[in-house]
Amino acid sequence: MTRTHWIWAILVSLYVLFFSWYTSFGGPLTEEEIAHYISLAESGEPAAPPERIARIRKFMEEDTGDDFVMINVIDMYDTPLQVAGVSPGESSEDVLAKYMEYMFPQLFKRACHPVLFGTAAANAMDIMNADGMERWSTGAGMRYRSRRDMLDIAMNPEFVASHDFKIAAMAKTIAFPIDPWIQGGDPRFVLALILAALGCGLSWREALKSRVED
Numbered sequence: 001m002t003r004t005h006w007i008w009a010i011l012v013s014l015y016v017l018f019f020s021w022y023t024s025f026g027g028p029l030t031e032e033e034i035a036h037y038i039s040l041a042e043s044g045e046p047a048a049p050p051e052r053i054a055r056i057r058k059f060m061e062e063d064t065g066d067d068f069v070m071i072n073v074i075d076m077y078d079t080p081l082q083v084a085g086v087s088p089g090e091s092s093e094d095v096l097a098k099y100m101e102y103m104f105p106q107l108f109k110r111a112c113h114p115v116l117f118g119t120a121a122a123n124a125m126d127i128m129n130a131d132g133m134e135r136w137s138t139g140a141g142m143r144y145r146s147r148r149d150m151l152d153i154a155m156n157p158e159f160v161a162s163h164d165f166k167i168a169a170m171a172k173t174i175a176f177p178i179d180p181w182i183q184g185g186d187p188r189f190v191l192a193l194i195l196a197a198l199g200c201g202l203s204w205r206e207a208l209k210s211r212v213e214d
Contacts, residue, residue, distance in 0.1 A: 004206045011195045019188055022111045024146035028063040033148065040155045059177070063147045068179035069115060070150070074138040074170055081168040092169040099165035102158050107142075110149040115183060116141035133174075147177075 001009070029037075034057065041048040041056055048056070076092040086095050107113065117140045124134045144150045153159060 002206075004203050007202045007206070008199050011199045015192060015195050018191055022145065022188055024065065024067060024149070026065065026146060026148055028065040029060045029148060034060045037151050037155060044155075044160065060147060060151070064179055065146065066179065067143060067145050068147065068177050069181045070142045070144060070175055070177050072138075072140045072142065072173060072175045073136050074140070074173045075135055076137045076169055077171045083164045083168045085165065086168055095165050096169040099162050099169065102162040103153070106153045106156070106159075110153070111145045112149060112153075113143055114140055115143045 037060060038053065038057060041053055076096070078092070080086055080090060080092045080095040082088070085098065117138075119138055120136045124136065127134055
């Protein structure tokens, strides 16, 4: 193989690795998987209430098999609740960071990442039939590779152990999924463009070197 062939082989291999990591190939959740996750939710400590079980079941039964985004709006406590593991003087942001110590590795392993994050610039500018929902401190959108990935993260016993930190840091929160969803630039498409441009540039350089040597 020539150097140009090696360049393209390496770039294509890198893209295949990224695409394989970033894309869900499992399809929609099966009935067996749904029963498994429902069993985990019902056997948790504390067990999920019936209305939450019903929401989880509907969420799983309507699975498209594709990635989705969880929209989160959060209002942080001015001073976190003093639960086990929270030290006096720590801010709610410090406490939430302890919660995310579990979340970040689990998210990264499954190609889940924020697509939107920011601090509220003001109280709610438009609100209807939602008394007490005027104040928020943070908004975020978290991309999950699949519903299966989100459930694997949320129902892991390690997640339950760190969940108290979330409760201690957040005064209130709302989270709901959007699927399908639209984004300006899918990382798979962006990476394909970058690698293609890199490959073309390196191939052009190799062609020039061959001409000079000839």
